[in-house]
Amino acid sequence: MAKMNMLQAINNALDLAMAKNDGVVCFGEDVGHFGGVFRATSKLQEKYGKARCFNTPLTEQGIAGFANGMAAQGMTPVAEIQFADYIFPAFDQIVNETAKFRYRSGNEFNVGGLVFRTPYGGGIAGGHYHSQSPEAYFAHTPGLKIVVPRNPHQAKGLLLASINCPDPVIFFEPKKLYRASVGEVPEEYYELPIGQAEVMKTGTQVTVLAWGAQMEIVEKAVEMAEAIGISCELIDLRSILPWDVDTVAASVQKTGRLVINHEAPLTGGFAGEIAATIQQRCFLHLESPILRVCGLDTPYPLALEKEYVADHLKTFEAIKASVNF
Numbered sequence: 574m575a576k577m578n579m580l581q582a583i584n585n586a587l588d589l590a591m592a593k594n595d596g597v598v599c600f601g602e603d604v605g606h607f608g609g610v611f612r613a614t615s616k617l618q619e620k621y622g623k624a625r626c627f628n629t630p631l632t633e634q635g636i637a638g639f640a641n642g643m644a645a646q647g648m649t650p651v652a653e654i655q656f657a658d659y660i661f662p663a664f665d666q667i668v669n670e671t672a673k674f675r676y677r678s679g680n681e682f683n684v685g686g687l688v689f690r691t692p693y694g695g696g697i698a699g700g701h702y703h704s705q706s707p708e709a710y711f712a713h714t715p716g717l718k719i720v721v722p723r724n725p726h727q728a729k730g731l732l733l734a735s736i737n738c739p740d741p742v743i744f745f746e747p748k749k750l751y752r753a754s755v756g757e758v759p760e761e762y763y764e765l766p767i768g769q770a771e772v773m774k775t776g777t778q779v780t781v782l783a784w785g786a787q788m789e790i791v792e793k794a795v796e797m798a799e800a801i802g803i804s805c806e807l808i809d810l811r812s813i814l815p816w817d818v819d820t821v822a823a824s825v826q827k828t829g830r831l832v833i834n835h836e837a838p839l840t841g842g843f844a845g846e847i848a849a850t851i852q853q854r855c856f857l858h859l860e861s862p863i864l865r866v867c868g869l870d871t872p873y874p875l876a877l878e879k880e881y882v883a884d885h886l887k888t889f890e891a892i893k894a895s896v897n898f
Contacts, residue, residue: 574758575757576756576757579750581758582725583613586736587613595625597625600627604653606618614626634666636663637689645684652689652690653689654689656703657707658702674741685739687741687742688736690732693747700875701875706836708745709841709843717743718741723784726757731811745785765811767815768816769811769812770808774807778804779830779832780821780832782847783808785836794892798892803893805892818854822851825854825859826858831864833865836867839869839870842867848863864894866891
């Protein structure tokens, strides 16, 4: 075991993947000579050469198209989109090419092993162009997998699983935790299962669900709720597509209540999909309406970031409202 922050864990995962498989290549804007804007690919070019870790032009559509082509030819590309806010120029390549590659060929060819890494979310005073959480756009697209780690241990294990996955993966990294989140991480190669939620804490009165950077926030809310005698079950979803319906449904059948927290805006956010599915699966077990604590339906504000965020206080109030309904 070694102490690592999330960036170090991601860098370590990429290093191990590149050492294990000569077909793994890393590329994106500025990822080569100095390791990208966040230094996630630091020293990989020095170790593996410019053919396997290199800079691309500043074109997200080109990065995605290039990644599709390499994966279709049997390579294992790990393409970095420098900020998730700038993944939209690559949207057509990802949802119309990457996601449908296997389907349109009847499984004769595919782009399995392709991973798009991208930092998402707020908390760094990045304003409306460096703070968005666009996971729900891609969750509407069959053929993709969407993974969001909450800490260094998960970041490494889930990234290695994504690189080894037979389907293309979008790997959203909570950038506000890059250097803030530090933990014990095994130094050897390991994978964590994609599509399996983690029950972080068991409880009896209300299920609280989130993913990524919001886990730290909902943990605070749960601590506040427990201090006044509310027993909370806390779940980290970890994967948005596929998401672990069975684990969440089993929890809600036990507690009778569900509070979902995510950083993205409320309308069209993935919490809506979860709420609809769980009320269908657990309708006769529900003791109160499913509640969503989300970002606001506005562009992500710079000056009013604290008011915008789905913080621990809003989550605490939702937990109380759910239990006291």
